[in-house]
Amino acid sequence: QVQLLQSGAEVKKPGASVKVSCKASGYTFTAHYIHWVRQAPGQGLEWMGWISPNSGGTNYAQKFQGRVTMTRDASVSTAYMELSGLISDDTAVYFCARRTVGPAGGVFWLDPWGQGTLITVSS
């Protein structure tokens, strides 16, 4: 079945960087964009950006421009999200999710999602 498996929880110090991986299985990795979404403790969902596993092209939310880098390694069907200059407000669960496009194109939704990776930023 289609599945996204993310790397494990990490604790980082302020100012550090973190790289989260998202390994896809059960479908052609290069055929679907991967989106990243985060969720701070007790808060809602925040869209961060997407990467095209085929071309490597990316699009980041302005809030994260300059701090986030999304990459992929198609040979191992894995997408990565690296966030630098970590601050305490970056403490959150980070999700990857596959973009699924409707039959007529245009509309898309996120399905499935990875299980989430908790990143804790603490001194």
Add this chain to the structure above:
Amino acid sequence: DIQLTQSPSSLSASVGDRVTITCRASQFISIYLNWYQQKPGKAPKVLIYAASSLQSGVPSRFSGSGSGTDFTLTISSLQPEDFATYYCQQSYSTPPYTFGRGTKVEIK
């Protein structure tokens, strides 16, 4: 950026109740609106895409309607497993593909 306003932010309901959650977009988004369900400690799961299309495997008691700027998620008869937080998300045009702030459905 397109803002999505969900209401209510929380509600209490009983098993068997009909529940309606609304999502209003700050500008026209056609039918580019999805609904997700999230249970504590779990990843979100899509229920409805393109405003009114039921995702495969999702019970038919869930339905979505609307277009333009106003959208509704309805649960026709609330079941115990439906107690969760629900989010709308717009996928219109260019990013960011914003989410609503969520509606927590609790047991009365």
